[in-house]
Amino acid sequence: MIWNALLLALREIRRNLMRASLTVLGIVIGVAAVITMVTLGNGATAQITAQVASLGSNLVIVRPGQRMSPGQAAGWAPAFKEDDITAILEAVPAVRSATGTAQRGSSLSYLAENTYTPVIGTTPSYPEVGNWSLTEGRFFHDGEQRAGRAVCVLGESVRKTLFAGTSPLGEKIRFRGVACEVIGVLAPKGQSAMGQDQDDVVLMPLKAYQRRVAGRRSRQDVGTLMLSVRDGMSTEKVVKEVTELMRERRNLAPNESDNFSVFDTKQIADALSSTTRILTALLGAVAAVSLLVGGIGIMNIMLVSVTERTREIGTRLAIGALESEVLLQFLVEAVALSSFGGLLGIALALIASFGLTSAMNLPFVLDLNIMLLAFIVSASIGVLFGFVPARRAARLDPIEALRHE
Amino acid sequence: MSERLSGSLISLRGVTKTYGSGQAAFQALKGIDFDIAAGEFVAVMGPSGSGKSTVMNILGCLDVPTSGEYIFLGEHVESLSRDQRALLRRHYLGFVFQGFNLLARTTALENVELPLLYRGLPLAERHAKARAALALVGLTGWEHHTPAELSGGQQQRVAIARAIVTQPTLLLADEPTGNLDSERGAEIMALLTGLNREHGITVLMVTHEADMAAYASRTLRFVDGVVGHDTSYVGAD
């Protein structure tokens, strides 16, 4: 009986294909919006996760200045010094390795090529803490750091700009009056979660940076500390211990608030994905309204259909159709209609989300569950909004229905 | 059961039908009593508004009497539920409606198949029976035409094919020739006569025309909600 009802329903839809397509537009848009949103959201989340992982897992970052909350500036706070790094390593055993960075934007040149790039002074632990690997050459070692040698490691973007086809190893690039020998190239990481090009950097020993690149006023300063937490150790605990240590080292009285902030990568990831979640929820609400409108559209067209086909219903009842069979017929028709809309919506969503993810440079992460769910929801809309018209059809009096003009 | 063995397929006892209520109440049937035996071919005649269609609807289990008894195949139809009456229609009754009531944009074959669909027959059997029924009414070759592509007489024959495809016990036809010229009318009557004689189907037919009623073995004449004349009593007595 279900099978027959389905065949009948499909025949009826085929007969009025245009009308059916217009009727289900709301569902199509709703389903397409939901799936597209989720696909984009998944892509964004996957990208954020990948970027956070590329920062290095178990990373704790320490910055001078109060934690920024919306609309509130960080305010001035004293910078860190190099001995803060050693102090943390000594005092917090859960920290496996630690590094610090200081940076300054500089124009670089190699022969006739020029570029403007942040030059970062850091320590030899930088690749280990920041989870960087090298495609060519090597990173600078402790000896070079202590001696303050003018050696540097290029990010992939800088290498591309300055050394289009050739190997940069052994060549000297110039910035702020320093001739710096290139000894390595970092493996590319792409954009950061905040949209910066992480490969647009030049790294050099902190000592050399402080002596030759940093401004006169900030000679001893270290801007950011990065700590890598030992596997299996709690990053929250490290955050707490480092906070206490730094308060002590910065001579903060108990009633003073922190003039630095300590956070781990998980917090960064959470902050970023909460934005994504809000957006997804918002557009999800739009999609839900659209589905509701779609449902009402189906109810409307089914009511019209019941009126149009009153004589047919009368005939069916007269030749012995049970109430439940007529109900089922119209219910199946409504469900077929809404499922048809759901399928169109899924198709549209596939096209839209593929286009959008590639336009927005996001990974295309297909979630089969959400497609299945969207399909089930659209079918349920058919049941929900098809019930009233179907019951009206089933309850018709056969004699009156046959007499209907 | 004994009623059927004694030849009574249908028994109406004191059947009344009142439409509406209060001031607007109208009594269309004012106490009808008659029996019809299996195998009869009965014509129902009478002026417009005399209650012919009303009694046909009751006999066809589409409607129930306001009072009185209607016994069909030993069942008290007046006390059955809506779905039980639907099942009686499905298994024992065939209808030919005055306005044909074929499904539009649906081929003759599909129209004739419809009652078999509700009986749950498999596709192959449905097709075979529907083709046979169409052949019986002389419409071989017209299976795939929709009502819009058929003449009035052909549509009426499709309607008859649909009514008889289930081999009903009782065939009810409300003015089956009302829309047709006398030549087509005669064809339909020949068909009904054949079904009655060769297939043993009991036929009850409403008609306004005396020459159509002449095909029947018995005539019930309705006047103002009662049976005014029943030819069977003439012969019997």
Ligand SMILES: Nc1ncnc2c1ncn2[C@@H]1O[C@H](COP(=O)(O)OP(=O)(O)OP(=O)(O)O)[C@@H](O)[C@H]1O
């Ligand atoms: N649903 C209804 N509501 C109210 N009155 C009705 C209804 N159906 C029929 N009637 C009335 O009952 C009476 C009998 O109607 P019925 O249809 O049985 O007549 P008929 O003998 O079939 O007439 P005709 O030859 O014109 O078809 C008529 O007066 C009609 O107006």
Ligand SMILES: [Mg+2]
């Ligand atoms: Mg009538």
